[in-house]
Every structure is written in C-alpha cells, then in structure tokens.
Amino acid sequence: MVSVAILGAAGGIGQPLSLLMKLNAHVTKLNLYDIVNVPGVAADISHVATNSEVKSFLGASKLAEAVTGIDLAIIPAGVPRKPGMTRDDLFKINAGIVKGLIEAIAENSPRAFICIISNPVNSTVPIAAEVLKKRGIYDPKRLFGVTTLDVVRASRFVRDIRPDVDAATLRVPVVGGHSGNTIVPLLSLASTPLDLSETEVAELTKRIQFGGDEVVKAKDGAGSATLSMAYAGARFADSLIRAIKGETIVEPTFIALAADTEGAEQYRQLGAGALEFFAVPVELGPQGVARIVPLNGDVSSGEREAIAVAAEALATNISTGVEFVSPPTQ
Ligand SMILES: NC(=O)C1=CN([C@@H]2O[C@H](COP(=O)(O)OP(=O)(O)OC[C@H]3O[C@@H](n4cnc5c(N)ncnc54)[C@H](O)[C@@H]3O)[C@@H](O)[C@H]2O)C=CC1
Numbered sequence: 036m037v038s039v040a041i042l043g044a045a046g047g048i049g050q051p052l053s054l055l056m057k058l059n060a061h062v063t064k065l066n067l068y069d070i071v072n073v074p075g076v077a078a079d080i081s082h083v084a085t086n087s088e089v090k091s092f093l094g095a096s097k098l099a100e101a102v103t104g105i106d107l108a109i110i111p112a113g114v115p116r117k118p119g120m121t122r123d124d125l126f127k128i129n130a131g132i133v134k135g136l137i138e139a140i141a142e143n144s145p146r147a148f149i150c151i152i153s154n155p156v157n158s159t160v161p162i163a164a165e166v167l168k169k170r171g172i173y174d175p176k177r178l179f180g181v182t183t184l185d186v187v188r189a190s191r192f193v194r195d196i197r198p199d200v201d202a203a204t205l206r207v208p209v210v211g212g213h214s215g216n217t218i219v220p221l222l223s224l225a226s227t228p229l230d231l232s233e234t235e236v237a238e239l240t241k242r243i244q245f246g247g248d249e250v251v252k253a254k255d256g257a258g259s260a261t262l263s264m265a266y267a268g269a270r271f272a273d274s275l276i277r278a279i280k281g282e283t284i285v286e287p288t289f290i291a292l293a294a295d296t297e298g299a300e301q302y303r304q305l306g307a308g309a310l311e312f313f314a315v316p317v318e319l320g321p322q323g324v325a326r327i328v329p330l331n332g333d334v335s336s337g338e339r340e341a342i343a344v345a346a347e348a349l350a351t352n353i354s355t356g357v358e359f360v361s362p363p364t365q
C-alpha cells in the first residue's frame with residue numbers, strides 16, 4: 036500500500052509524471068492536486084488499466100484532503116523558465132507556492148516523504164526544511180530535492196560522444212545543487228571508466244550544467260524540460276518507493292547533510308564545507324536516507340575547483356530559501 040500525492044499534477048511535468056506513477060505497480064492510491072484542469076487529467080489517467088485508485092483534487096480548498104494519509108508527496112507545482120531567465124528568477128513566485136504546499140503536508144501527513152521538483156531546487160528545499168522545522172516535525176532523512184535529471188543527462192550526454200557506453204546503466208555521480216555551475220558532474224568517477232580528454236571533460240561538464248537551457252531555448256517560450264523531467268521524477272520516486280519496501284538503491288539527490296553526519300564528512304572536506312544542503316549520492320532505505328554513499332575514488336583537481344564554485348553559489352541560494360521562511364532578526 037503506497038499512497039502518492041502529486042501537487043501540480045496538471046502541469047507540463049505533472050501530467051506525464053502522473054501517468055508514469057499510475058504505471059507504477061507499487062502505488063495503490065494516486066491523489067492528483069492542482070489549481071487548474073486537474074479533473075480532466077485525473078479522469079483520463081484513471082482509465083489506465085492498473086490497480087491504483089486515482090482521485091482529483093482541484094483548488095486550495097481541496098489541498099488538505101489531497102495530502103491526508105499519503106506516504107509520499109511529489110511536487111512539480113510552480114512556474115517554469117522562459118528564455119533569458121535563470122532558475123533563481125522563479126523564486127519570487129515558486130517560493131510561496133512551495134511553502135504553502137509544505138505547510139499542508141506538515142499539517143495532514145507529517146511523516147510523508149517529500150520530493151521537490153519545483154525550481155529553484157537549491158532554495159525550495161531549504162524553504163521546505165524551514166517550514167517543517169518551525170512545526171517541530173523536520174526529519175532530514177525524508178526531504179529530497181530531485182536532481183535526477185542532472186544524472187540522467189550526464190549518462191545520456193556521455194553516450195553522445197562514447198557510442199559504446201550504455202546510457203541506461205552508466206552512472207555519473209553529480210553533486211552540488213541543481214542550477215548552472217552548482218551542478219557538478221564527477222565524470223572521473225563514472226561507473227565505467229571513460230578516458231575523456233580535458234576538452235571532452237570541459238565540454239561535457241558545461242553541457243550537463245546547462246542542459247536545462249538547451250530545452251528552454253528549443254521550447255522558445257513554451258516552458259522547460261517536462262517529459263525528461265517526468266521520467267527522472269518517476270525514476271526517483273520509484274527508487275524511493277522500492278527502498279521503503281526494503282530494496283537498497285542509490286540515487287544522487289539534494290538533501291540536508293545532517294541526514295548522515297558521518298557520511299557527509301567526505302563531501303564537507305571536498306568543498307561542501309558548512310553548507311546545510313548538498314546533492315550527494317544517497318543510499319535510500321525504509322526511513323528515507325539510509326546513508327550518504329562515499330565516492331569510489333579521488334576527484335580530479337578540476338572537479339574540486341568546480342565544487343568550490345558551486346559551494347559559493349549554493350550558500351546564497353540556501354540562505355535565500357531559509358530567510359524566506361525565517362527572516363533574520365536585526
Ligand atoms: N528539478 C528539476 O530538475 C526540474 C524542475 N523543473 C521545475 O518544475 C516546475 C514545474 O514545471 P512545469 O511542469 O514545466 O510547469 P507548468 O507551468 O507546466 O506546470 C506547473 C503546474 O503547477 C500548477 N500550480 C501553480 N501553483 C500551484 C499551487 N499553488 N498548487 C498546486 N499547483 C500549482 C499550475 O497550475 C501548473 O499546472 C518549474 O518550477 C520548473 O522550473 C522543471 C524541470 C526540471
């Protein structure tokens with residue numbers, strides 16, 4: 036029995052993500068919430084012949100009900116980028132949306148696992164943590180910023196220049212955050228040694244960091260990645276659900292390093308320093324974060340420098356999120 040709520044289910048990500056979660060055999064209840072158009076999406080998806088029960092929740096008056104009795108909330112609610120915008124430009128609108136949704140989850144399903152897709156992830160996850168802290172129910176092992184798309188892109192973009200590599204099984208650890216130069220792919224530690232030239236590493240790193248921009252540009256004002264994100268979100272949610280049911284699965288994700296103080300130490304020394312949140316490879320388990328997984332070797336000097344650059348930007352992104360909920364007292 037796994038009850039999942041998707042908040043922002045009628046959107047570009049929400050619709051295909053809802054469909055993919057309907058196909059997930061572990062899911063028994065699928066609550067679809069949005070402020071527009073969700074009855075049609077839910078009616079449509081509810082005809083797919085799997086056993087889960089799909090319900091529609093339209094508008095703020097139905098939010099509490101949508102998140103009551105759930106095990107897992109996946110949140111793709113909020114505005115996407117248009118060309119010329121950074122993910123940080125979305126903060127103004129999305130910060131308040133995420134805060135409101137987390138408050139409802141905190142009130143009605145305080146032990147639910149929460150996966151945040153809404154951008155800027157580097158700030159929306161700290162917002163969620165702060166809301167949960169204020170309520171005294173914060174568990175850093177149960178809150179995740181979904182960075183799976185960066186990992187998915189890394190595998191796929193390597194395959195573009197190394198056709199002998201299997202994109203579906205290659206794993207490149209991606210650490211840091213989820214925007215531009217806060218995304219740090221550790222190509223030197225890929226699950227298959229890649230033997231890349233310096234130029235290839237530089238070009239691949241840049242492409243992975245700015246992969247989102249490729250889609251924003253191609254969509255030309257009609258939004259950002261939705262289908263690949265739905266795939267990535269469904270993969271992360273499936274991994275978490277299987278871990279809750281007892282499997283051991285590793286996925287990189289943006290979490291509070293307090294979730295595993297000991298495991299975090301290696302990443303702190305690599306450059307995460309005193310940051311509260313950082314994307315790291317996480318072994319998922321029945322309680323969420325089971326442990327932060329150590330890297331399987333030494334990072335290159337270029338990767339170490341990239342982590343330092345990421346850490347500086349992340350410090351600002353994180354405090355912007357924290358201060359949105361808990362403004363500093365003068
Ligand atoms: N973490 C990641 O890797 C990625 C994150 N994103 C982010 O995901 C978010 C959603 O993107 P899209 O689905 O393309 O946008 P969209 O505009 O197509 O859909 C967003 C949906 O959220 C709904 N919404 C707005 N306010 C809401 C509220 N208060 N409660 C519930 N639903 C609400 C809208 O009605 C809409 O249906 C954006 O912030 C985008 O930047 C996008 C791609 C990758």
Ligand SMILES: O=C([O-])CC(=O)C(=O)O
Pocket residue numbers: 115116122154184246247248250251259260
């Ligand atoms: O680029 C964007 O704004 C959406 C996103 O996070 C991604 O595609 O990685």
